Amino acid sequence: MPRLPFVYQLALAPAVVIALLVVLIGYSLFGLAQIRHENEVVRQWVRITDHLHLAMEAGYRLQKIATHQFEPAAGPEYLEQATILSGNLLYPEVLYKMPSHLRALVEKELPIINSRDGFNPVPAKTALVALMPKLEAFNGALWDGKRAAYANYYTRLNSVIANLAETSLYILLACLLLAVVLSAITVRSVRTRLGTLARQTRLLCSGNLVPVDSPSRIRDEFDELAHCVADMTRRLLNVVAVEKVLQGAEHERKRIAMDLHDQALADLTAAARMLESAEKHPLGGAEQAQQLLMLGQEIGNISTGIRRIIDDLHPQTLDILGLEAATRSFLERNATASMDWALHFEQAAEQALTEFQRVNLFRIISESATNVLQHAHASVGEIALRIVDDHMVLTIDDDGIGLAADAISGTPGHGLSNLRQRARAMGAVFSLEHSRFNTGTRLDFRWLLAASRETSFHP
DSSP states (O other), X not given: OOOOOHXXXXXXXXXXXXXXXXXXXXXXHHHHHHHHHHHHHHHHHHHHHHHHHHHHHHHHHHHHHHHTOOOGGXXXXXXXXXXXHHHHHTOHHHHHHSOHHHHHHHHHHHHHHTXXXXXOHHHHHHHHHHHHHHHHHHHHHHXXXXXXXXXXXXXXXXXXXXXXXXXXXXXXXXXXXXXXXXXXXHHHHHHXXXXXXXXXXXXXXXXXXXXXXXXXXXXXXXXXXXXXXXXXXXXHHHHHHHHHHHXXXXXXXXXXXXXXXXXXXXXXXXXXXXXXXXXXXXOXXXXXXXXXXXXXXXXXXXXXXXXXXXXXXXXXXXXXXXXXXXXXXXXXXXXXXXXXXXXXXXXXXXXXXXXXXXXXXXXXXXXXXXXXIIIIOOSEXXXXXXEETTEEEEEEEEOXXXXXXXXXXXXXXXXXXXXXXXXXXXXXXXXXXXXXSSSSEEEEEEEEOHHHHHHHHOO
């Protein structure tokens, strides 16, 4: 599952809670609409029964007027009651509840009852006699329906209120639980990422520089901070690498100065004394020849010593015959009789090396071989240079006593610091592994080939 950006993580819990609250509001509005509907149904029954009650009262009054014969003084009252009867019977909600036969009877008898042309009580009375019993039966049916509606109203109202309260409680509980869970997940994620950044910055501040992996993609501010920390670490490592190179160069100068002082200068001083002695005490014959022979030997020793120092600085074999020949020459000069070395250098791999890489690899091989000879107590060593999956790979194996667990896990030691710095200087990844032999250590250096690197940057 892909990790959410920091802003989305912070907004997740409030967004879920807001969404649930919106659902709760919607459900509450739906419940209120049901309650309003039930109230409207009850009010409709009240209106219908009220209108029908008024109509029936007007009908009874009309029956009474028509029964006692029409008098001119009763005309306005009759018309008024007839209007009340018509208006209430023709009320839309009353008509909607009427059965079809009663509606037809009302439409037939009302014009007779409402006649304005020469009132005749006989047809009006006949119409009222035919209509009123039907209205009484209809009124009884309406009151039965009204009582049933009231009973259903309270049942449905209680059900809607109970469902609304129960659902609201469940949604509020879900809001609470989800808010707590999502907030806890967000806090844990933020604490984890902040803890990682804090550890990296503590290592950076303490000077214990370890390469930090940069995020593959910048998703949020934390990734941006992690990228900045990784970039600063790389820059500081480069600075440290430069300092180490300068320290190594200074150490090399001191070593060269000591070699020149202890060997070449001492041999030159001895040769100068021999020449001075020969000048002060000239000899003849065999003694002079012996003296010249010793002087020649001293000059030869001086030349050999200077050549060895020059070869240590930059072996001529490396430029003339290549890395494999220079490595073989170095091992022949320094290896012991108790240890055998096997070299496996691919020709294509050696041809792909730049001059800087060739010199740097020779230094890595010579330092590694010297460490093996001095500390590993090994009987067999193997050095291989090959191309594997667009990567140049240098491996140095031995069957010695191996290294401590902390060195294998990557903790830099004094004997491995220069190797790490040299590897970093040419963009190589250096790792310590178990040797392919039963015992011992493997030094693994690998880096992307120049052609593959250009292809990766220019798709």
